[in-house]
Amino acid sequence: MRDAKLSTDEVSRRLLAWYDRHARVLPWRVPPGQGRADPYRVWLSEVMLQQTTVAAVKAYFERFTALWPNVKAMAEADDADVMAEWAGLGYYARARNLLACARAVVAQGGFPTDRAGLRELPGIGAYTSAAIAAIAHDAPETVVDGNVERVVARLFAVDTPLPRAKPELIALAETLTPALRPGDYAQAMMDLGATICTPRSPACGICPLLDLCAARAQGIAADLPRKLAKKPKPQRTGIVWLGWRGDQVLVETRPAKGLLGGTLAFPSTGWDGTDLPPPAAADWEPTGEVRHVFTHFELVLTVLVAEIAGEPDRGRLVSGETLDPSSLPGLMRKVWTLARADHRKG
DNA sequence: GTCCAGGCTT
DNA sequence: AAGCCTGGAC
Incomplete structure (x- = not known):
């Protein structure tokens, strides 16, 4: 099922080279090699991106950062104003947690810089804490969102269905995270999942990991990750x-x-x-x-x-x-x- | 119209 | 394990 000989260094080397040429240009992102991103903007974008597409988030991110350019401004905002600006983006607990988080961060004098500290804050879970630590601080954390789950499931041909496969996919993803440029690597994985290793018809022909991918070798890339049947909606x-x-x-x-x-x-x-x-x-x-x-x-x-x-x-x-x-x-x-x-x- | 993608909380 | 929304693909 697994390709035991997969070279993990080769995966990150290729992904980083690919990212240097093909990184998506996004309002919250600092291009590869151009310094650190602002933790506030990384946090805000990552919370907005929870369960939400990049296309939907862009305009909201621009509006929020124009109204509230830093975490102190956000902490001082009125609840009703934030809820009104969030309207349409969905999952409104995120907006309530956004305010709670901003206020907690200001109370403790700024964002924690390590993953464990970030993980304590409202609305910041396993994914978001790793993403902020990696992207804003270039910490060697493994960032696993839905994109990364898909890339890893295919790379290693994991056919355990989600959500049961999640711990296994996280463990496999951890074997790939490089010590060098972990932040760019995390974004590269997510960009690959978003633009090439897509859910329905992956563009394997232009994938930088094509010859390393076990699912591709077995001709089952588009079938992974497998998912448990969902129950009908009442x-x-x-x-x-x-x-x-x-x-x-x-x-x-x-x-x-x-x-x-x-x-x-x-x-x-x-x-x-x-x-x-x-x-x-x-x-x-x-x-x-x-x-x-x-x-x-x-x-x-x-x-x-x-x-x-x-x-x-x-x-x-x-x-x-x-x-x-x-x-x-x-x-x-x-x-x-x-x-x-x-x-x-x- | 139907199906599907996408993290955190409790 | 269940509750929580919307937009894009087909």
Whole structure:
């Protein structure tokens, strides 16, 4: 199953040479051989890149660094401002942890420089701690994200399915990390996975590791890494209330924990069968449905609209003109698009 | 429309 | 092991 003769030095030598020519140019990245990256920018980019594509992150990173150019500025930011800027990027616990982390870092006088210290901070796990240590400090840490798992699974033809294979893939990846330029090497591995050793149709023909790759030799590169079958998503339903008073709309901030925690939202029932009452007494009328797919279930929300007269029982009224859809998570953007069209029709 | 990729927390 | 979102590929 494994190629016992794989030369680990040869892997890093080739990857670094390839990276020197083909490194992706990214807003948070310092090109190979041009000095150290700022730990704040590495941290911010790596948190944004958790479970999120480079293409989606770029504009958010530019905006965040313009608003909050360093960790002190971020630590002093208002929670609501950070949540609003994060809206649309998903996994909102990351934004809550971002603030908690920035404040902890400022309280301790700066970012830890070693992996173990970084690992203690909110929102920084095994991957991100290694990435910051390697990229910002050129520490010889092994950085294993989804790209690296795939590259290593193919290089060594590991056919244990994920997630069971993870410890094995990490151990194999550790055998490859060089003492020289570990930061560039980590980024090279991830770039290779992102641009050549891709999930569906890997470009083996132009891969610098082509002749070292056990999966390629067996003709199974595109089949690795194997993954356990995923379970089907249940469907859930709920109601969301779009209350108007003239051109004002009723919104609320969701509870800090759980689904869409801390984000701006229109009042709704729970989405797990929890049966909350409407946020205000009114003649609620259905205007349509909104569908949204989460990690573990599909949601169908019935959108009810009404003109509300009295004081709402929960939420707050804000101007519909100035409500910025980009400050809403994706699901609530859909609700807003539907309800606003309905409201304009009258 | 469906499928899939992608780390941290509890 | 389960909860947590979105965008791109097909």
